Amino acid sequence: IANALARADLVIHNSSMSEDTSLLAWCREHKKPLGLYGQSYSPRFVEGETGRRNVELLSTAKFVYCRDGKTLAMLRAAGVRSPVLEFAPDGCFGIDVRDDARALGFLQKHGLEERKFITIQLRTQTAKHPGRDNPPLNPLHPTPEQQAADERRAAIYRELITTWVTKTGHKVLIAPEVEKEMAHNRRLLYEPLPETIRKHVVNCEEFWNVDEAASVFARAHTCVCHEPHSLIIALANGTPILHTFSEFHGPKCWMFKDIGLEEWLLEFDSSGAAKMAEALLAIDADYAAAQAKVQAAMRFVRQRQAETMRTIGGLLAAG
Numbered sequence: 001i002a003n004a005l006a007r008a009d010l011v012i013h014n015s016s017m018s019e020d021t022s023l024l025a026w027c028r029e030h031k032k033p034l035g036l037y038g039q040s041y042s043p044r045f046v047e048g049e050t051g052r053r054n055v056e057l058l059s060t061a062k063f064v065y066c067r068d069g070k071t072l073a074m075l076r077a078a079g080v081r082s083p084v085l086e087f088a089p090d091g092c093f094g095i096d097v098r099d100d101a102r103a104l105g106f107l108q109k110h111g112l113e114e115r116k117f118i119t120i121q122l123r124t125q126t127a128k129h130p131g132r133d134n135p136p137l138n139p140l141h142p143t144p145e146q147q148a149a150d151e152r153r154a155a156i157y158r159e160l161i162t163t164w165v166t167k168t169g170h171k172v173l174i175a176p177e178v179e180k181e182m183a184h185n186r187r188l189l190y191e192p193l194p195e196t197i198r199k200h201v202v203n204c205e206e207f208w209n210v211d212e213a214a215s216v217f218a219r220a221h222t223c224v225c226h227e228p229h230s231l232i233i234a235l236a237n238g239t240p241i242l243h244t245f246s247e248f249h250g251p252k253c254w255m256f257k258d259i260g261l262e263e264w265l266l267e268f269d270s271s272g273a274a275k276m277a278e279a280l281l282a283i284d285a286d287y288a289a290a291q292a293k294v295q296a297a298m299r300f301v302r303q304r305q306a307e308t309m310r311t312i313g314g315l316l317a318a319g
Helices: 002-007 022-029 048-059 069-078 100-109 144-168 181-190 210-217 229-236 251-258 268-285 287-318
Strands: 011-013 034-039 063-066 085-087 117-121 171-174 201-203 222-225 241-245 265-267
Touching (some): 011 022, 022 034, 034 287, 117 144, 117 181, 144 171, 144 181, 210 229, 222 229, 222 268, 229 241, 229 287, 251 265, 265 268
Parallel strands (some): 011 034, 034 063, 063 085, 117 171, 222 241, 241 265
């Protein structure tokens, strides 16, 4: 890695919520040009003495592209002075990998018909890796309050699943975004469903690669997710989405508002199953309009991608 950094003309930090500034500090120390692409930060990043140092570090970057307007406004207000401080989509929107053969086999095996099934994914407050404690979002030992919140949100999703199956007769795929959620998906979403509903639901039992996931999302009716990146992959492949977000996961959720999809952005706890079902069934009622909305959002995404790449290309050309 050190050799690669030494040879690089420009170091780009890709999309994340990471508040680790060690790469920025290394680049400043070694006078290596650096830019950040599609970044989000929580307010604490610019608070206090550490926040002032972070602002100074970001100000040394050749560009700081924020993937959500809330982060962008915060960095501007905090005094970040990078010559380019603008919005740019999450880097994941550039996904271009597919595994259609594997996906088609999976869909056929489980009787999932193209554009007739939704996908759904819950994010729990549980450990991301066995034996590793990473609070507050991935605690090894969740508090009773965190466990109750997971149960409450799972019940909302189960009600949404039931409404979809009952109203449309179509299927549901419980589709993991991260491997740690697979056991929790089964425990909280799949197993508690009544058999009359569960027979219309497929629980993904093996974790998949992103290329297979992209090919499945491309054939889904709508993707519903507590996390954003499955939804980014879905949009990049032409599929409508509902982001049932919790803002304590970070401001990255607001990227969907920034690309014109605010009506598909639903705060989990305040929306509840009824509002989620209303949004989902509205997509179903005029699916052509929903697909057109996806296309409009992706035109904006690709426009910003092109504009930002021209800026980065200019920096490289200037040496």
